[in-house]
Amino acid sequence: MLIVLKNLFGYMRPYKLLTALFFCTLLLDLAFVSFAPLSFKIIIDQAIEPKDMDAFTLIMIVLGTAGVICLSAGILSDYALAKLNARIQNDLREKLFTHLQHVHIDTFQKFRSGDLVSFFSVDLPAIERAMAVILTTGLQSLTVVLISTSVLFYLEWSMALFILLGAAVIFAGPYLLGRRAQAVNADYKAQFSAMTSDVQENMKAQKVIKGFQLEQAMIDKFHKRLGSLFVSSYQKNIIGAKLERIPMTSLLVINFSIIGFGSYLALTGHITLGSLVAFFTMYTSMGNSVFTLTFTLPVFTDAQVSMERIKQVLDQPVEATGSIRLDPSAMQHPAIDVRRVTFGYRPEQLVLKGIHLHIPAGTTAAFVGSSGSGKSTLVQLLLGFYEPDKGTVEINGKDLRTLDLGSYRERIGVVFQDNFLFHGTLLENIRLSKPDATREEIMQAAKQAEIHDMIMGLPDGYETMVLDEGSNFSGGQRQRLAIARAILRNPSILLLDEATSALDPISEASINRTFEELSRNRTVVTVTHRLASITGADQIFVFDQGELVDSGGHTEMLERGGFYKKLWEKQSGLSLSDSGREATIEASRLALLPFFRGLDESVLQEVAHLFHTETCAAGLSVIREEETGETFYLIARGRVEVTRRPADGASEPIRLAVLEDGDHFGEIALLENVPRTATVTALTPCVFLTLQRKKLFYILSKHPEIDSHVRQTLQERKS
Numbered sequence: 001m002l003i004v005l006k007n008l009f010g011y012m013r014p015y016k017l018l019t020a021l022f023f024c025t026l027l028l029d030l031a032f033v034s035f036a037p038l039s040f041k042i043i044i045d046q047a048i049e050p051k052d053m054d055a056f057t058l059i060m061i062v063l064g065t066a067g068v069i070c071l072s073a074g075i076l077s078d079y080a081l082a083k084l085n086a087r088i089q090n091d092l093r094e095k096l097f098t099h100l101q102h103v104h105i106d107t108f109q110k111f112r113s114g115d116l117v118s119f120f121s122v123d124l125p126a127i128e129r130a131m132a133v134i135l136t137t138g139l140q141s142l143t144v145v146l147i148s149t150s151v152l153f154y155l156e157w158s159m160a161l162f163i164l165l166g167a168a169v170i171f172a173g174p175y176l177l178g179r180r181a182q183a184v185n186a187d188y189k190a191q192f193s194a195m196t197s198d199v200q201e202n203m204k205a206q207k208v209i210k211g212f213q214l215e216q217a218m219i220d221k222f223h224k225r226l227g228s229l230f231v232s233s234y235q236k237n238i239i240g241a242k243l244e245r246i247p248m249t250s251l252l253v254i255n256f257s258i259i260g261f262g263s264y265l266a267l268t269g270h271i272t273l274g275s276l277v278a279f280f281t282m283y284t285s286m287g288n289s290v291f292t293l294t295f296t297l298p299v300f301t302d303a304q305v306s307m308e309r310i311k312q313v314l315d316q317p318v319e320a321t322g323s324i325r326l327d328p329s330a331m332q333h334p335a336i337d338v339r340r341v342t343f344g345y346r347p348e349q350l351v352l353k354g355i356h357l358h359i360p361a362g363t364t365a366a367f368v369g370s371s372g373s374g375k376s377t378l379v380q381l382l383l384g385f386y387e388p389d390k391g392t393v394e395i396n397g398k399d400l401r402t403l404d405l406g407s408y409r410e411r412i413g414v415v416f417q418d419n420f421l422f423h424g425t426l427l428e429n430i431r432l433s434k435p436d437a438t439r440e441e442i443m444q445a446a447k448q449a450e451i452h453d454m455i456m457g458l459p460d461g462y463e464t465m466v467l468d469e470g471s472n473f474s475g476g477q478r479q480r481l482a483i484a485r486a487i488l489r490n491p492s493i494l495l496l497d498e499a500t501s502a503l504d505p506i507s508e509a510s511i512n513r514t515f516e517e518l519s520r521n522r523t524v525v526t527v528t529h530r531l532a533s534i535t536g537a538d539q540i541f542v543f544d545q546g547e548l549v550d551s552g553g554h555t556e557m558l559e560r561g562g563f564y565k566k567l568w569e570k571q572s573g574l575s576l577s578d579s580g581r582e583a584t585i586e587a588s589r590l591a592l593l594p595f596f597r598g599l600d601e602s603v604l605q606e607v608a609h610l611f612h613t614e615t616c617a618a619g620l621s622v623i624r625e626e627e628t629g630e631t632f633y634l635i636a637r638g639r640v641e642v643t644r645r646p647a648d649g650a651s652e653p654i655r656l657a658v659l660e661d662g663d664h665f666g667e668i669a670l671l672e673n674v675p676r677t678a679t680v681t682a683l684t685p686c687v688f689l690t691l692q693r694k695k696l697f698y699i700l701s702k703h704p705e706i707d708s709h710v711r712q713t714l715q716e717r718k719s
Contacts, residue, residue, distance in 0.1 A: 004303050008131055011088045018084050022135070025077035030143040032070035081135055089128050093120065096310060102318040105385045109345075111313070114197025119313060121196075122189060123306035130303030138296040181239045181298065185305045188232040195225050320387065322402035326395070326411070333361035334395050334411070334492050334523050336382065341391035343381060351377045353546045355391070359539065364524040366534035368567065369543035371639070371658035375527045376417070378543075379497050382525065384408065413491030417498035419482035421470030426455055427462040429481060433489040442488060448514050449484035450507060451477065475618055475685065476507065483511065487518065494518060496526040500533065501639065501684050505580045508533065529639070529660040531568050540564070570662035574636045576687060583613045583636035583689050595667065595713040599706055603699065610695040614688045622680040622688070623666060628673050630693040634664040638686030644678045653679065670696055671715065 012019045047056035096119060100107070108116075202218055336359040344350040352374045359365045367375040380386055381393050384405045393400040395408065413433065421429050430442050437445075442462070446452040454477060458464045470478045483499060496515065500508045512533050515524070528534055535554040542550040542557070542564045549563045557564040573589025576582070587604035590596045596604060613636075616622050623629055625645060639660050643653035656678060659665060665680055670693050700707040 004130065004134075004300050004307065007307050008134065011091070011131075012084065014091070015084055015087060018080055018087075022077050022080035022084055025073040025080060026135075026139065027143075028070050029074035029077060030140055031147075032066055081132070085128060085131050088131065089124060092124055092127065092310075096120070096124070096313065099314055099316075099318070103313075103316045104319050107313075107316045110316075112194075112197035114195075114200045115193045116313070117200070118189070118193040118196050119310055122192060123309050126302050126306040127310075130299045130306075133296055133299045134303075137292055138299075141292045141296070181301045184232070184235045184239050185298075185301050186308075188229075188236045189305055189309065191225075191229045191232040195222075195229055198222060198225055319384075319405065320401070321384075321405040322399075323404060324398060324402050325404045325407040326398075332492055333521070335359065335361040335397075336365075336493075336523060336525070337392075337394040337397070338378070338381075339392045339394065341378075341381065341388040341393060343377065343386065343388050343390075345386075347389075350389075351546050352381075352388075355548050357541055357548060357551065359523060359525065361396075361523055362521055363538040364519045364526070364536075366537040366540045367525065367527045367543060368529065368531060368534065368540060368564070369549075370567075371529070371660060372545075373543035374546045375543050376497050379414075379495055379525065379527055382493075382495060383412065383414065411492040412495060413486035413489045413493070414495040415479070415482050415486045415497065415499040417501060419470075419478050421466045421473070421478055421481060423466060423469075425460075425463050425465060426481065429466055430484050430488060433485045437488055442484075445484045445488035448487050448518075449480045450510050450514070451480040451484055454480075480507075480511070483514075487514075492522060494522050494524045496524070496528075498527060498529070500528075500530075505576045505637075506578050531571055542567070567662075574634075574662065574689070576637055580637065580687060581613065581615060583611075583687050584608070585611055585634065585636075585689050593664070595670075595710050597713075598709070603703055603706060606699055606702075607691070607696070610699065611689040611691050614690050616682040616686045616688065618682050618684050618686075620682055622682060622686070623676050623678075625677065625679045626675045628675055629666065629669045630673060631666060632664065632670050632691045632693075632696075633666045633680075634689040634691075635659060635661055636687045636689050637661060638688075639683040640665075640686060641681050641683050642678050643681065658683070669693060671711065 043056065043059055046052065047059060100116065198221070202222075338355050338357045341352055341355045342350060343352040355374075355378065357365075367378060369375055377386075381388060382400075384400055384403075387401055395403065400408070422432070427439070427442060430445060431437050434441070439462070443452060446455060455462055455464070466472070470481075473481070479499065479501075486494065494515075499515075500511050515526070516536070518524070526534060526537070531554075534540060537554070539551060540554060540557065541548055542562075544563055550557055550560075552560070558568060569592060573586035573592075575584045575586075585608050587601050587608050590604045590608055591599065591601075596607065599607075611634075614633075616638075622633065622640060623631075625643075639658060641655060642657040642659060642665065643655050646652070646654050659680075666676070668674060668677075670691070673693075696710075700710060
């Protein structure tokens with residue numbers, strides 16, 4: 001309780017004059033309410049029993065005048081409190097939101113988005129309610145109790161002492177239940193926040209849910225969540241009822257005792273009739289205030305829980321930043337050095353291991369490697385999102401940890417793999433990277449990103465509203481808008497994290513030409529799994545399982561052999577039409593598949609012609625676990641996620657792998673009609689080359705000499 005009061009008065013400290021006005025006017029109002037019952041003694045003893053009309057008139061004039069003054073003061077206090085509460089709520093919202101903008105990015109992994117939203121939708125309103133109740137009903141009731149107790153001792157000390165003992169009984173129950181009530185309230189808010197997060201997550205994941213046919217699983221999961229929330233809500237209601245019932249029962253017992261004892265004192269002549277009426281009136285007022293005061297206890301508990309939850313967020317560390325502001329002229333040609341960097345999101349699981357590389361100023365560097373090899377993580381270190389566990393990231397020879405991140409990031413343009421569009425117009429979304437940009441500059445950036453014509457074809461053009469994080473635009477359109485946003489900034493360092501992954505071949509080629517033009521006099525770092533797009537890079541850095549396994553130019557590394565050559569061979573021999581809807585495979589590429597290795601080129605040519613092109617939109621399932629199938633898939637373009645349902649029956653699938661251009665899956669279906677062992681979902685728009693079992697068997701029947709070889713190899717992969 002003291003913690004809540006201390007925090008509330010801390011919130012009011014910046015508004016001293018408004019707070020003083022509120023308390024002064026409130027005290028006038030409370031004084032009248034508290035002392036009004038005493039007027040019965042004065043009226044009865046000084047006017048009614050002596051039948052003195054002049055005294056009666058004077059008393060009523062004084063009471064009426066005091067009532068008008070105090071009522072006016074009460075109205076003024078209401079206005080003061082309303083303004084004070086609104087300002088404090090505004091301060092808390094701004095403080096919490098501002099802090100969230102500066103916390104380390106790890107905070108958003110610790111808290112689910114629904115939990116963070118609940119701080120604004122649940123906890124801040126709880127503090128607002130507490131302030132309104134405590135500073136009005138609570139303070140009024142406490143004042144009435146204190147003044148009434150003093151007056152009651154003046155009227156009859158023995159009865160007043162009896163009432164104090166009863167009041168101790170009234171507050172004993174709520175006090176003993178206080179810690180239990182606080183724990184129950186904390187659990188309820190945690191369960192409510194979890195439910196909010198589940199609903200928010202579910203709304204955003206509808207494509208995945210429908211693609212995996214997880215509707216019933218999501219309903220079951222939500223039903224389980226509601227079960228936990230029901231138990232918590234029930235316990236909260238029960239503890240609240242106890243906090244109300246115990247004081248009510250105690251008050252009834254005290255009322256009965258006081259009525260009997262007070263009447264006995266009047267009958268025996270120990271007190272006057274006026275004193276008895278005044279005592280009963282004062283006691284009734286006090287009893288109501290005591291009863292009302294007990295109702296504020298749950299408010300204290302609720303507010304304390306909310307204050308502690310908000311404190312958890314405000315205690316999260318802000319993003320560390322150095323004090324050295326980069327001179328804009330020095331950032332015109334930035335060089336990047338990564339010196340022996342080791343990093344892991346968790347200490348026991350390293351993502352980068354001793355990475356050492358140098359990117360000269362004004363050059364283009366490409367990070368390539370299999371999914372999960374650490375490419376995008378290194379980009380996040382270059383952005384200053386995380387600090388290396390060991391080693392340093394340096395810009396023009398200065399440790400990134402010593403630089404002012406604000407001035408550094410002002411010179412960076414970045415296009416992420418997953419691009420976010422804010423609610424607002426297309427113009428506002430592109431302008432985010434350069435708030436003072438003119439309309440002409442924005443349109444020029446959109447033209448360079450190959451999105452201007454699409455925008456102008458919309459009824460509202462650049463004033464078209466973005467709905468629900470950009471759901472009214474395709475993935476490729478969202479990506480081009482993000483590219484326009486990066487181009488508009490005219491950055492010294494351009495970071496591209498799978499920037500063209502959602503584009504068709506024609507658009508990708510066009511955007512790559514744009515990037516080539518933008519790379520002049522800039523330091524460019526591009527992360528991609530599509531090797532054909534970075535053959536002209538000045539340097540290519542090859543990652544595998546968190547290590548830098550090779551580096552150099554495209555031709556140089558192909559001649560040298562090694563991991564890069566394997567990646568290149570995996571993606572070579574696959575061609576897409578300009579529309580991106582038709583794919584072909586060369587016989588030489590088929591020869592790299594284990595079950596076709598060693599076959600004559602004439603046979604491979606026949607097999608190549610049996611492949612068919614299939615496309616799949618992002619978010620949809622390609623194959624589903626436990627379904628039977630007869631089709632083998634080779635990824636010509638795109639990325640897919642391979643998942644499996646856990647054995648314990650949990651609703652969340654387990655990610656097994658992410659496959660990219662040149663990877664394949666489903667080869668067991670070429671052997672026999674068995675259930676699929678995993679679910680494969682498209683993460684980006686995908687183009688597949690597919691081969692059906694019956695078509696393969698047709699070829700094998702024509703060439704009996706290779707039939708056993710292919711079947712044996714497939715059988716070995718199955719085992």
